[in-house]
Amino acid sequence: MTPKHTLEIKSLYAGTKDKKIIKNLSLKINSGEIHVIMGRNGSGKSTLLNVLMGHPKYEIEKGQILLNRKNITKLSPDKKAEDGLFMSFQHPIEIPGVSLTNFLRTAKNSITKKHISPIEFLEQIKKYAKLLKMTDSQIERSINQGFSGGEKKKSEILQMAILEPKFALLDEIDSGLDIDALKSVANAIKEIFKKTKMGLLLITHYQRILNYITPDFVHIIHDGKIIKSGGKTLARELEKNGYEKYISKK
Amino acid sequence: MAIPKRTKRLIDTTFGDYKFGFKSKVDNYFVSHKHLDNTLVKEISEQKKEPLWMTEFRIKSLEIFNKKPLPTWGGDLSRINFNTLHYYIKPQDSTKTAWNKVDPNIQEAFDTLGIREAEKEFLAGLGAQFDSEVVYKSVQDALKDKGVIFDSTDNALREHPEFFKEYFGKIVPANDNKFAALNSAVWSGGTFIYVPKGVHIDLPLQAYFRMNTENMGQFERTLIIADEGSSVHYIEGCTAPISSSNSLHAAVVEIIVKKNAKVKYTTLQDWAHNIYNLVTKRAFVYENGEMIWVDCNMGSRLTMKYPAIYLLGQGAKGEVHSLAIASKNQHQDAGSKIVHGAPNTSSLVSAKSISKDGGRSSYRGLVKVNKGAKNIKSKISCDALILDKNSRSDTYPLMKIDEEEVSIAHEATVSKIGEEELFYLMSRGISEQESSSMIVNGFAEPIIKHLPMEYAIELNRLLELEMTGSVG
Numbered sequence: 010m011t012p013k014h015t016l017e018i019k020s021l022y023a024g025t026k027d028k029k030i031i032k033n034l035s036l037k038i039n040s041g042e043i044h045v046i047m048g049r050n051g052s053g054k055s056t057l058l059n060v061l062m063g064h065p066k067y068e069i070e071k072g073q074i075l076l077n078r079k080n081i082t083k084l085s086p087d088k089k090a091e092d093g094l095f096m097s098f099q100h101p102i103e104i105p106g107v108s109l110t111n112f113l114r115t116a117k118n119s120i121t122k123k124h125i126s127p128i129e130f131l132e133q134i135k136k137y138a139k140l141l142k143m144t145d146s147q148i149e150r151s152i153n154q155g156f157s158g159g160e161k162k163k164s165e166i167l168q169m170a171i172l173e174p175k176f177a178l179l180d181e182i183d184s185g186l187d188i189d190a191l192k193s194v195a196n197a198i199k200e201i202f203k204k205t206k207m208g209l210l211l212i213t214h215y216q217r218i219l220n221y222i223t224p225d226f227v228h229i230i231h232d233g234k235i236i237k238s239g240g241k242t243l244a245r246e247l248e249k250n251g252y253e254k255y256i257s258k259k
Numbered sequence: 260m261a262i263p264k265r266t267k268r269l270i271d272t273t274f275g276d277y278k279f280g281f282k283s284k285v286d287n288y289f290v291s292h293k294h295l296d297n298t299l300v301k302e303i304s305e306q307k308k309e310p311l312w313m314t315e316f317r318i319k320s321l322e323i324f325n326k327k328p329l330p331t332w333g334g335d336l337s338r339i340n341f342n343t344l345h346y347y348i349k350p351q352d353s354t355k356t357a358w359n360k361v362d363p364n365i366q367e368a369f370d371t372l373g374i375r376e377a378e379k380e381f382l383a384g385l386g387a388q389f390d391s392e393v394v395y396k397s398v399q400d401a402l403k404d405k406g407v408i409f410d411s412t413d414n415a416l417r418e419h420p421e422f423f424k425e426y427f428g429k430i431v432p433a434n435d436n437k438f439a440a441l442n443s444a445v446w447s448g449g450t451f452i453y454v455p456k457g458v459h460i461d462l463p464l465q466a467y468f469r470m471n472t473e474n475m476g477q478f479e480r481t482l483i484i485a486d487e488g489s490s491v492h493y494i495e496g497c498t499a500p501i502s503s504s505n506s507l508h509a510a511v512v513e514i515i516v517k518k519n520a521k522v523k524y525t526t527l528q529d530w531a532h533n534i535y536n537l538v539t540k541r542a543f544v545y546e547n548g549e550m551i552w553v554d555c556n557m558g559s560r561l562t563m564k565y566p567a568i569y570l571l572g573q574g575a576k577g578e579v580h581s582l583a584i585a586s587k588n589q590h591q592d593a594g595s596k597i598v599h600g601a602p603n604t605s606s607l608v609s610a611k612s613i614s615k616d617g618g619r620s621s622y623r624g625l626v627k628v629n630k631g632a633k634n635i636k637s638k639i640s641c642d643a644l645i646l647d648k649n650s651r652s653d654t655y656p657l658m659k660i661d662e663e664e665v666s667i668a669h670e671a672t673v674s675k676i677g678e679e680e681l682f683y684l685m686s687r688g689i690s691e692q693e694s695s696s697m698i699v700n701g702f703a704e705p706i707i708k709h710l711p712m713e714y715a716i717e718l719n720r721l722l723e724l725e726m727t728g729s730v731g
Contacts, residue, residue, distance in 0.1 A: 062686050065678050090688035102683040106701025115697070116687035151701065168687060 012039030021072035032233035048230035093175030097165035104152040158185035183218040195221030216248040279498035291347035320433040320443030334561040383462035415451030430513035449479030454489040470499035485520035497528035514542035530558035546572030567596035570604035585618030594623035614650035
């Protein structure tokens with residue numbers, strides 16, 4: 010069966026003005042697939058996601074990003090979001106004075122080019138908030154303001170649920186979460202994944218979240234490129250033995 | 260300032276960024292010459308058929324003005340030429356109480372500005388000043404029956420001289436500063452409000468100040484007296500046409516808040532970029548009274564304005580919430596002045612400024628605690644948002660504390676719209692323009708929430724308009 014949507018990264022070279030970080034990285038993700046990227050600190054994991062989403066700090070030197078074969082390499086982040094890309098931030102930003110609900114409704118309207126009524130929208134957002142065990146007062150607050158680390162991560166997944174992207178890039182969504190929060194975040198991701206059949210690309214340091222979300226592929230990234238790909242067992246093995254074996258082999 | 264959609268479109272397409280920049284054609288009833296001297300001052304007084312003591316007050320004030328040097332602090336005042344200004348322009352013979360008696364072109368101006376619609380929808384009374392005179396005023400009959408006086412200051416002086424003998428020039432004396440002296444010499448128009456004991460005015464009273472003529476000075480004088488246990492919310496809006504030459508707006512506002520009374524004074528000004536806006540505003544607050552200034556400053560070339568609150572009775576409270584937006588070639592030197600003159604008084608100042616396209620904003624604030632004013636509380640916070648490298652923000656806080664048992668807190672923050680914030684919002688599908696607009700509105704929100712809803716919506720829209728093309 011041909012996948013509904015595809016996200017292809019073709020021989021990507023990217024970095025900051027002074028430093029090359031991503032070096033000839035290729036990866037193809039189909040909708041309905043869960044990919045996990047693991048790797049040591051500084052191996053280029055977060056940079057990869059930020060480059061894919063179009064962070065202005067990074068420059069793409071060579072290579073292409075294709076979403077359903079459309080070249081989105083040079084699009085601005087808002088246009089990429091319109092095309093169906095989403096990224097959850099490792100450190101979500103606080104924006105004072107802008108309510109999470111209003112902001113998300115603006116985002117949703119902007120992506121769908123439709124106008125959803127505030128009341129209808131509030132119902133939607135409350136449904137997902139419940140799934141994530143977020144309170145009404147949290148969704149009424151300013152974006153991420155006064156949120157704990159865990160609440161910020163929940164807010165990211167809430168945003169993903171509402172915006173229904175074709176592909177979601179989740180940057181260490183499990184870091185800073187206690188056991189209960191991890192469980193509700195992971196279950197929410199699973200539920201949204203099931204419902205939307207989106208493609209998922211997860212970055213994580215730990216096998217723990219993969220007990221809830223079963224990956225189809227696990228990739229090891231080192232020095233800006235994928236050095237090893239495997240199935241879900243690779244993550245477990247990494248947790249046990251570390252990266253040394255794969256890195257020294259290179 | 261609520262603009263009907265129809266006129267909004269017209270204004271947007273005609274005037275672009277500054278939507279109040281249109282000019283009306285008016286056959287003025289009287290235009291003074293431009294030379295600032297005793298003859299001019301007497302001429303104004305004569306036009307107004309004032310009592311002799313006021314004529315003398317004016318002449319004395321002119322002397323003070325001539326003696327006082329220009330302030331050397333604050334903004335650059337060197338380009339004001341006091342001998343090229345029209346000091347008094349009377350657009351029609353008298354103040355009207357029905358719009359259909361007002362010059363049709365002036366009617367149209369206030370219509371375009373959305374003032375007449377606002378009057379119908381959510382005001383208890385309206386005064387409309389065009390150049391030097393109040394051309395229209397009205398107030399709900401129910402309020403008149405309760406003894407509320409809402410009138411132009413000129414009419415009130417003729418009809419209620421007793422208030423003027425007691426309070427006029429007592430809160431802001433002519434020798435307070437050079438521009439208060441100038442206003443005292445050539446003042447015209449402005450609002451007089453008296454709220455009798457125990458009367459609460461639920462809907463706001465509004466005055467709108469429109470400068471139409473180029474090269475003019477608008478010198479309105481406002482006096483508000485809230486008698487014991489009363490309350491009132493007064494709103495002023497100000498705009499002017501765009502022109503290449505400079506104009507001057509130098510108002511004086513005096514407020515008396517008696518025991519247990521409450522006055523909220525909201526300013527929404529969006530002056531054209533050729534206006535020098537130099538205003539002295541001060542309130543005396545007595546026992547358990549409360550004064551709130553909400554001050555939104557947009558536009559003008561230079562604004563120097565520091566709404567003041569003198570807390571003179573036990574338990575009196577004062578708040579200043581201000582928002583200043585400084586854009587290209589603009590300097591907003593705004594702030595507050597709080598004097599704790601009695602025990603158990605409290606004050607709260609929240610000042611926010613946004614600087615963009617090379618604009619400069621300064622917060623200049625004074626907190627003074629007199630000896631014997633024990634157990635006072637004061638909290639001041641200033642936040643500046645700077646949108647680009649060419650823009651600037653400064654803070655000049657000053658404290659004079661002559662009492663030991665006090666609690667005073669001062670915080671200042673400066674932030675920039677960072678690439679991270681923009682990237683975050685944009686990654687959710689929101690355009691760069693709208694994202695930065697959201698950040699700015701979010702920053703201003705704690706001030707905007709003090710405005711009545713209709714004005715909050717309008718101010719948010721003005722902010723968006725200000726933000727157009729400012730990022731990138």
